[in-house]
Amino acid sequence: MSLDLARALKRIEAGEIPASSLGVKQRRALDRFISETGGAVLERRGGGAVYRAKSASVISTHLARYRDDPELAAGQRAANLASNGSTKTGATGLGRCYPILRAVGGASWWNGTRRLSLTPDGEGAVGAMPIDAATTWTSKEPLWLVENQAMLEDLSWLPTDEPCSVMWYSGRLHGLVLGWLSRSQVAPRLFHFPDYDGVGLAEHARLQAAGVKCLGFHLAPGWTELLAKRGSRELWEITRRFAPPADTLSGAAAVVHEALAQSGKALEQEAAFLRSDHR
The missing domain is CATH 3.40.1360.10 (Dna Topoisomerase Vi A Subunit; Chain: A, domain 2)
Structure with missing residues (x-):
């Protein structure tokens, strides 16, 4: 899973989001996710469109795979460093979880x-x-x-x-x-x-x-x-x-x-x- 898709799925997991709020790469990744899994949908609303979750279990499964992938987790830590000045600010996927x-x-x-x-x-x-x-x-x-x-x-x-x-x-x-x-x-x-x-x-x-x-x-x-x-x-x-x-x-x-x-x-x-x- 790409970092773009992970970021989009995290937002959808919290609720529906306007398509216009996503970047081009995120929309492409999300559209591909929809066509391959059916875990989310794109709905027309007035003059725009929104993405929303269709299967919470499919989305959470994909996000868990993202967190478990060390290469993608490393990419997230690099993104944290660029945007926050610290690898420890934001999601990191490092060595502890709290079920x-x-x-x-x-x-x-x-x-x-x-x-x-x-x-x-x-x-x-x-x-x-x-x-x-x-x-x-x-x-x-x-x-x-x-x-x-x-x-x-x-x-x-x-x-x-x-x-x-x-x-x-x-x-x-x-x-x-x-x-x-x-x-x-x-x-x-x-x-x-x-x-x-x-x-x-x-x-x-x-x-x-x-x-x-x-x-x-x-x-x-x-x-x-x-x-x-x-x-x-x-x-x-x-x-x-x-x-x-x-x-x-x-x-x-x-x-x-x-x-x-x-x-x-x-x-x-x-x-x-x-x-x-x-x-």
């Missing part, structure tokens, strides 16, 4: 003798976990990885009331998070609950390929009925290009891959709130 985590039922995280500081929020505690190349955070309770913020804010979809932690990763797992999860067993069980689409399946394939221990793919109760009734053909068309080959997946993830391919539909996580038995 948001919510712990319930007294779940806790330890990095050696250091306990992760979390702020009570009524249903447990929430905070940002600092992760770098040497991170060794571990917990005695299960960890859930969820793709969308709604699943972090409303935990009523959790299948049990046992103590656990829920981490939101927004589209694509940061390389540092993937490295942390693969270095050692961080929790007794690790459940991955993404959107059931090409992007979600691709992220699970990355977790499997990294050798993450005690990994499971969560099947939401009634997911086959939800896929039939609430599934989106448009979302599958947009994201299927990201889906990994079927033979790279195993277990429940392989079952979901087959169902999506056969139905031609994808299913967003939030459908879990639409079950008739939802608590």
Whole structure:
């Protein structure tokens, strides 16, 4: 991904933007992104036009790849130096990330003798976990990885009331998070609950390929009925290009891959709130 496209996608991620506010290179990069992925759209408005997001997961996936690319990150640091007089002002993509985590039922995280500081929020505690190349955070309770913020804010979809932690990763797992999860067993069980689409399946394939221990793919109760009734053909068309080959997946993830391919539909996580038995 080019720096021009990354800058344009960051603006679209925050809301629709007038086409006239973009430079020629950014518009060309964005138009190419639209034709190749369908992740954004250009709409005519009066005498002008605006760009807006069509698939947040596709955009966040592309931005995550930009942040993980050392050459592009270096380009961003050079741009920071030119415009701000410092490589550390603005986005840098350097060696630490801070995913948001919510712990319930007294779940806790330890990095050696250091306990992760979390702020009570009524249903447990929430905070940002600092992760770098040497991170060794571990917990005695299960960890859930969820793709969308709604699943972090409303935990009523959790299948049990046992103590656990829920981490939101927004589209694509940061390389540092993937490295942390693969270095050692961080929790007794690790459940991955993404959107059931090409992007979600691709992220699970990355977790499997990294050798993450005690990994499971969560099947939401009634997911086959939800896929039939609430599934989106448009979302599958947009994201299927990201889906990994079927033979790279195993277990429940392989079952979901087959169902999506056969139905031609994808299913967003939030459908879990639409079950008739939802608590």
